[in-house]
Amino acid sequence: MDFYIKNMVCDRCKMVVRQTFEDLGLSPDSVELGEVKLSLEPEPAQVNKIAEKLQSYGFELLDDKKNQIVEKIKNAVRELVHQHPDSLKKITSSVFIAEKVGKDYKYLSGLFSESEGTTIEQFLIEQKIERVKELLAYDELNLSQIADQLYYSSVQHLSTQFKKVTGLTPSSFKENRDKKRKTIDSI
Structure with missing residues (x-):
């Protein structure tokens, strides 16, 4: 069972x-x-x-099959961003998710949007931004290295996305002593 x-x-x-x-x-x-x-x-x-x-x-x-699939999608995205970010360079996120869940991505995308009120792509971005926050808090990598690790096309792209999601620039976030991060499961 x-x-x-x-x-x-x-x-x-x-x-x-x-x-x-x-x-x-x-x-x-x-x-x-x-x-x-x-x-x-x-x-x-x-x-x-x-x-x-x-x-x-x-x-x-x-117990609901649709909720089970949505949770599998979320777990696949979390795994991609937090455990296998190198996969972002090798295959598209849609292929990774479809293979992990074992269903057609178009179906998964529609189901996820219907259930969560947001897209898989937006969920992926939110997960990536939380990972950026984590890496900034560790203070071991510079922004260029973080952008490369999470497969952003440039530091500017990462910074723009970061500001859009958090309302702060990465440097402002880093200077903020609170370093408010969300738990992965609350995203």
Whole structure:
């Protein structure tokens, strides 16, 4: 049986979800971002406990097929930006997402827009800007290196997009001591 879970965005999330299932006496075959596979089907009471426990950690069981696909799209975008930014140079984001989700990109794009009220492209931009904020906060790379790492055509392109999304220039953001960043799952 497969469970689809909203708000799983990192390896720590996978550890928490795995532990949640194990605490309830269920041994997952695999735990990936947004998905848990079990070989045995749990009792309805166990499913309710899983949902309750996951919710206490900020996760949500998804039972609707469309919501499951939307969550897969989000996880693919997060993976592309935060774990495999080098893929941005090799293939288009639409090809990456379609391959990860296993569906036609045109269908995915329409479903995502209908469900989220924004486009996959805008979601990708927001994820890239959050990654830029993270890299600026680390203060290990200059803006040119960050633009190159996230496959922006130029520093100017990155700066323009950054200002459009945040209302600040990258240098203003860097000077701001608060460095207000959003959690990945809140985007």
